[in-house]
Amino acid sequence: MFILETLRLYTPVYTGFIRDIGKEATLGKLTGLDGVQCHIPFIMIHHDPKIWGEDVHAFKPERFLDGIAKATNNNPTAFMPFGMGHHICAGSNFAINEAKITIAMILQRYSLTLSPGYVHAPHPGLTLRPAYGIQIILNAL
Numbered sequence: 001m002f003i004l005e006t007l008r009l010y011t012p013v014y015t016g017f018i019r020d021i022g023k024e025a026t027l028g029k030l031t032g033l034d035g036v037q038c039h040i041p042f043i044m045i046h047h048d049p050k051i052w053g054e055d056v057h058a059f060k061p062e063r064f065l066d067g068i069a070k071a072t073n074n075n076p077t078a079f080m081p082f083g084m085g086h087h088i089c090a091g092s093n094f095a096i097n098e099a100k101i102t103i104a105m106i107l108q109r110y111s112l113t114l115s116p117g118y119v120h121a122p123h124p125g126l127t128l129r130p131a132y133g134i135q136i137i138l139n140a141l
């Protein structure tokens with residue numbers, strides 16, 4: 001839940017992806033023509049209150065308590081930190097498992113406190129990242 005909420009609120013590939021529309025296609029009220037490119041901005045979808053609720057900008061891991069369908073108001077494809085379709089990230093399971101193992105190893109050894117000097121400043125570089133890093137004080141358990 002913690003990792004999913006982090007991927008939602010601070011979507012690393014915030015720009016999303018661009019897909020060529022190969023032939024005329026209709027999606028709801030939208031019609032895409034052959035040759036047109038379609039941009040799917042992940043971070044805007046991940047920050048849409050119509051999908052996530054009015055608390056969309058809050059970090060609430062518990063919104064994933066009953067799964068992605070419930071968290072997205074029955075729009076599970078609205079959660080796409082790893083993309084969607086044929087080119088969905090090949091390393092998504094690896095990345096999530098790596099994060100789980102790393103966090104578990106750290107928490108077995110240390111308690112964490114955010115440094116008073118930390119400034120919250122997500123920065124849209126190639127991927128979304130903290131502009132000034134994340135200063136954390138580690139206390140050995």
Ligand code: HEM
Pocket residue numbers: 012013017081082083084085086087088089090091092094095
């Ligand atoms: C938090 C970590 C990661 C995020 C957020 C992420 C996100 C993404 C996204 C958004 C795409 C584009 C998907 C699309 O076009 O539909 C992608 C593609 C890809 N990712 Fe990742 N990725 C992550 C980690 C990794 C890791 C660890 C690997 C390999 C070990 C990996 C390998 C790939 C590959 C090979 C593709 C291209 C898939 C294709 O075009 O068929 N990714 N990733």
